[in-house]
Amino acid sequence: MSAADERARWSTLLPQTPIRFAPDFAWGVASSAFQAEGGDVPNDWVEAARAGRVPPNPGNGFWTRGEEDLRLVASLGLRHYRMSVEWSRVEPERGRFDASALDHYRALCDAAAAAGVTPWVNLFHFTHPRWVAESGGLLAIANRDAFLRYVEHVGRALAPHARHFHVSNESMVYVLTAYLMGVNPPFVQDATSAFTMTRHVLALHADAHRILKALVPQPTVATIEVYLDARPEDPADALQRQAAERFDAWYHGTLLEALATGWIRLPGREPEEIPHLRGALDLYGFNYYNATSFGAQGPGSWSDLADPPVDGMRRRVFPGGLEDGLVRVATALPGVPLLVTENGCPTDDETFRIRYLASHFAALDRARARGADVRGYFHWTAVDNYEWHEGFGAHARFGLIGFDPATQERSVKRSGRWLAEVISRSVLDPAGVP
Numbered sequence: 255m256s257a258a259d260e261r262a263r264w265s266t267l268l269p270q271t272p273i274r275f276a277p278d279f280a281w282g283v284a285s286s287a288f289q290a291e292g293g294d295v296p297n298d299w300v301e302a303a304r305a306g307r308v309p310p311n312p313g314n315g316f317w318t319r320g321e322e323d324l325r326l327v328a329s330l331g332l333r334h335y336r337m338s339v340e341w342s343r344v345e346p347e348r349g350r351f352d353a354s355a356l357d358h359y360r361a362l363c364d365a366a367a368a369a370g371v372t373p374w375v376n377l378f379h380f381t382h383p384r385w386v387a388e389s390g391g392l393l394a395i396a397n398r399d400a401f402l403r404y405v406e407h408v409g410r411a412l413a414p415h416a417r418h419f420h421v422s423n424e425s426m427v428y429v430l431t432a433y434l435m436g437v438n439p440p441f442v443q444d445a446t447s448a449f450t451m452t453r454h455v456l457a458l459h460a461d462a463h464r465i466l467k468a469l470v471p472q473p474t475v476a477t478i479e480v481y482l483d484a485r486p487e488d489p490a491d492a493l494q495r496q497a498a499e500r501f502d503a504w505y506h507g508t509l510l511e512a513l514a515t516g517w518i519r520l521p522g523r524e525p526e527e528i529p530h531l532r533g534a535l536d537l538y539g540f541n542y543y544n545a546t547s548f549g550a551q552g553p554g555s556w557s558d559l560a561d562p563p564v565d566g567m568r569r570r571v572f573p574g575g576l577e578d579g580l581v582r583v584a585t586a587l588p589g590v591p592l593l594v595t596e597n598g599c600p601t602d603d604e605t606f607r608i609r610y611l612a613s614h615f616a617a618l619d620r621a622r623a624r625g626a627d628v629r630g631y632f633h634w635t636a637v638d639n640y641e642w643h644e645g646f647g648a649h650a651r652f653g654l655i656g657f658d659p660a661t662q663e664r665s666v667k668r669s670g671r672w673l674a675e676v677i678s679r680s681v682l683d684p685a686g687v688p
């Protein structure tokens with residue numbers, strides 16, 4: 255395809271007029287411990303890699319270069335860094351906490367502050383310590399209790415050094431991929447287990463929220479959920495419509511109702527009230543990537559363009575999902591501020607990444623105009639990292655910063671410099687979009 259044809263695909267998505275951001279708009283980046291640190295840690299993804307089910311993860315060097323990365327990020331004007339704690343490093347065996355791992359994460363929070371960056375600490379990002387995985391995962395009550403002990407332990411250790419916490423990354427996607435589709439550890443493919451886990455992740459969120467609120471002075475405890483825009487490609491197709499509706503009722507319906515009211519309603523189960531789940535969030539962390547709707551080719555095949563741009567992982571670009579999703583959550587949870595806690599695209603084409611960002615900033619701006627109180631935007635991610643089943647493939651790089659696998663030397667990409675310019679001027683100028 256010619257460059258002009260490719261540009262034409264973006265024409266209705268890119269902003270036509272400048273987009274302005276308030277000086278206190280929170281610009282940041284998001285990452286996760288295991289994806290950046292990698293290494294031979296005692297968790298279930300390392301085991302799955304040993305068994306050949308997922309690619310191995312050597313990491314991007316963040317474990318040793320974290321402080322340098324924080325300074326690099328700060329130099330781009332990004333003042334917030336979402337990181338996570340790898341449970342298997344902190345508690346490699348049940349009940350045995352490794353003080354040196356906690357020291358490491360504490361030092362990272364301090365290094366962030368020294369660089370002028372606010373740390374946001376997430377406590378669970380898909381990986382389970384091996385001992386949890388081997389004893390029934392989070393379906394087992396002993397392991398759910400262990401998770402809450404871990405939350406308390408880490409909260410106590412880090413609270414003086416960080417005051418923004420997330421209990422878990424994308425708990426609904428965790429249930430979807432690990433318990434319903436069975437593609438991620440523990441590779442369970444069973445609707446009954448998925449509904450049970452839905453209840454457990456919501457209950458764990460409520461309990462962990464309460465623990466962290468009691469430990470941290472002036473804390474922000476926020477959710478992080480990815481918005482999966484479920485709509486039929488062809489609204490006249492009853493099967494597509496039903497599939498999309500069923501999915502959405504479970505995925506967003508259950509989640510938003512539970513956070514708004516404390517009631518968990520799951521198909522075929524008695525409703526359950528967890529009173530302290532109601533309003534258990536200071537901020538809604540909203541992740542968004544691409545079209546995920548239900549079309550003739552299955553989930554992900556729909557976009558509002560006939561010929562939409564397609565990212566490195568063959569997903570259709572659909573900024574309208576960011577706009578509509580932000581407005582939907584703002585309506586479902588009135589008074590709860592929103593933060594885009596992840597957005598970005600897998601690509602090795604920097605023109606593509608800049609266009610992707612510009613078109614999603616335009617969508618974010620439209621959501622604000624429709625009343626969504628969006629306080630900031632965290633890009634996924636800073637330095638290219640391990641993209642789960644895609645490993646470190648060139649097509650699956652989400653970073654604003656690349657690195658040389660031999661030397662681990664970092665280099666800011668063109669998109670990183672472009673974003674730094676938007677941040678420093680607090681304006682996205684359409685003329686600056688290639």
Ligand code: IFM
Pocket residue numbers: 286289423424480541596634640641642652
């Ligand atoms: O890399 C993931 C991350 O772990 C969770 N949210 C989506 C990202 C990109 O696929």
